[in-house]
Amino acid sequence: MIQRKFGKTNVTVPVIGQGTWTYGENKSLALEEVKALRFGIENGLTLIDTAEEYAKGGAEQIVAEAIKDCRGDIFLTTKVSAKNCSYKGVIEALERSLERLKTTYIDLYLQHWPSKDHQVEETMRAMTHLVEKGLIKYIGVSNFTPELMDEAQGVLGEHILACNQVGYHLNDRRVENDVIPYCQERGITVMAYSPFGYAPQFFGGVGFPEPGTKELQVLDEIGGRYGATPYQVALNWILRYEDVTTIPKAKDIEHIKSNLKSLELTLSEEDLKLIDSYFPKTNEGMSFVSY
Numbered sequence: 001m002i003q004r005k006f007g008k009t010n011v012t013v014p015v016i017g018q019g020t021w022t023y024g025e026n027k028s029l030a031l032e033e034v035k036a037l038r039f040g041i042e043n044g045l046t047l048i049d050t051a052e053e054y055a056k057g058g059a060e061q062i063v064a065e066a067i068k069d070c071r072g073d074i075f076l077t078t079k080v081s082a083k084n085c086s087y088k089g090v091i092e093a094l095e096r097s098l099e100r101l102k103t104t105y106i107d108l109y110l111q112h113w114p115s116k117d118h119q120v121e122e123t124m125r126a127m128t129h130l131v132e133k134g135l136i137k138y139i140g141v142s143n144f145t146p147e148l149m150d151e152a153q154g155v156l157g158e159h160i161l162a163c164n165q166v167g168y169h170l171n172d173r174r175v176e177n178d179v180i181p182y183c184q185e186r187g188i189t190v191m192a193y194s195p196f197g198y199a200p201q202f203f204g205g206v207g208f209p210e211p212g213t214k215e216l217q218v219l220d221e222i223g224g225r226y227g228a229t230p231y232q233v234a235l236n237w238i239l240r241y242e243d244v245t246t247i248p249k250a251k252d253i254e255h256i257k258s259n260l261k262s263l264e265l266t267l268s269e270e271d272l273k274l275i276d277s278y279f280p281k282t283n284e285g286m287s288f289v290s291y
């Protein structure tokens with residue numbers, strides 16, 4: 001598995017990790033979900049992304065089962081919900097996550113969304129406390145604009161803001177205008193979520209190109225040059241920036257295999273131009289949303 005330097009830390013992480021949104025929602029799928037995560041881990045997808053919010057902690061319990069005999073090999077990421085971002089709230093949320101994940105530390109702890117109720121200063125102060133206690137290794141944020149990242153880093157002082165996890169895919173390139181350049185300049189890892197597009201309830205639900213569209217046709221045409229699928233082209237395209245990693249969610253083992261293979265191709269300048277013409281970059285930056 002290709003590894004990339006993680007922020008300004010001295011560790012590396014796999015360029016592709018495993019998302020877990022919707023895991024733990026349906027008890028009858030638990031075994032299948034654990035199997036999928038295990039298959040990914042055995043094949044190098046050792047970065048796992050979860051959150052206290054997913055299935056109200058249920059996803060963290062699935063992850064606990066999948067990593068119980070290999071915790072040391074995993075780069076474990078979880079998130080504190082915006083509503084829990086007071087100083088005390090962050091510390092208590094972390095304690096609950098550790099319990100559900102059956103572990104004593106988190107590798108990367110993220111503020112899930114900007115909070116309506118709690119100042120970044122308070123949340124980041126709690127994060128530094130958790131690093132100093134050895135309960136989390138690295139501090140990150142998610143869905144943060146450059147202005148908010150500035151604010152967070154200002155509070156963190158000597159502690160590093162290692163990562164910003166943001167939505168990024170062919171149909172939403174807004175982070176290319178602000179978040180990615182900001183993070184590249186400062187050595188912050190961009191972790192792309194929803195690499196195949198948003199679920200219907202998020203951001204207008206711009207998902208993967210539908211069958212029969214010219215957009216899917218062009219991905220198919222490009223993929224055809226490498227024996228790759230449109231999904232593999234889409235994932236590979238996200239990873240063309242050195243400072244970007246991604247966390248697709250795949251419960252289907254065939255999807256995991258496909259995602260692993262997406263690293264085998266290198267898109268040419270001509271491919272990238274073609275992609276630009278069908279999935280144009282707009283001028284806006286990432287939108288600010290708080291909870």
Ligand SMILES: NC(=O)c1ccc[n+]([C@@H]2O[C@H](COP(=O)([O-])OP(=O)(O)OC[C@H]3O[C@@H](n4cnc5c(N)ncnc54)[C@H](OP(=O)(O)O)[C@@H]3O)[C@@H](O)[C@H]2O)c1
Pocket residue numbers: 018019020021022049050112142143165166192193194195196197198199231232247248249250251252253254255256258259
């Ligand atoms: N920080 C945040 O606010 C935030 C927001 C959203 C997501 N996330 C994180 O990012 C992760 C990924 O985002 P996401 O779950 O929204 O979307 P995603 O990973 O872009 O897409 C997931 C969908 O793509 C399918 N899929 C995966 N690999 C495929 C392949 N090779 N070919 C065809 N279909 C494939 C999956 O099917 P199967 O499951 O059936 O295999 C699933 O239906 C989440 O699980 C979560 O951990 C974070």
